[in-house]
Amino acid sequence: MNKAAELGLEMAHHSLGIAYAYGDEGEKNEKKALYHFRLAAIGGLLEARHILGQSWLQxxxxxxxxxxxxxxxxxxxxxxxxxxxxxxxxxxxxxxxxxxxxxxxxxxxxxxxxxxxxxxxxxxxxxxx
Incomplete structure (x- = not known):
């Protein structure tokens, strides 16, 4: 997944964002999750853009x-x-x-x-x- 994200695949960034947000594969890291969601959103993935909105609400x-x-x-x-x-x-x-x-x-x-x-x-x- 990391290699696909390095190559710029938006869905890979989104998947990594989810993995870091929920601690899949053992590491829960909000900063890394938001980083990957931002890159997915910049790439046009609307669900990632929505997640960024949710992260800012409070x-x-x-x-x-x-x-x-x-x-x-x-x-x-x-x-x-x-x-x-x-x-x-x-x-x-x-x-x-x-x-x-x-x-x-x-x-x-x-x-x-x-x-x-x-x-x-x-x-x-x-x-x-």
């Missing part, structure tokens, strides 16, 4: 919502939920929340296709094989 809500907004506007559902919560709690302004909603919808619409919708429907009915 220390700096403004920074947390910056991360959530980036992921939400790119179509990440869990981050949109956090932005909605931030709006309800007064951390996110109305116009920013509305912009995030529009961008989230646009991102979701961009990846819609009939074959993808059929596959999702099949999966809902039958589950994993």
């Amino acid at each position: 220390r700096d809500p403004n920074m947390a919502y910056k991360h959530f907004l980036i992921a939400a506007e790119a179509g990440y559902d869990e981050s949109l939920k956090e932005v909605k919560t931030g709006y309800a709690e007064g951390h996110v302004k109305k116009d920013v929340f509305e912009k995030a909603l529009r961008a989230h919808k646009a991102a979701k619409d961009e990846v819609k296709s009939e074959p993808r919708d059929k596959a999702a429907e099949w999966y809902r009915r039958h589950g994993p094989s």
Whole structure:
């Protein structure tokens, strides 16, 4: 995994972030976990961006919502939920929340296709094989 991360694979950084966050392979290290999540987020991995937002919530809500907004506007559902919560709690302004909603919808619409919708429907009915 380390070699793949050295080569710049975002999923490898994400996996290492999880391993360090939860102590897989014996070493629990928040600093290393956040380092790998940052690199995965920079590489475009939305789940890693969301995790960074969660890591900032208690220390700096403004920074947390910056991360959530980036992921939400790119179509990440869990981050949109956090932005909605931030709006309800007064951390996110109305116009920013509305912009995030529009961008989230646009991102979701961009990846819609009939074959993808059929596959999702099949999966809902039958589950994993």
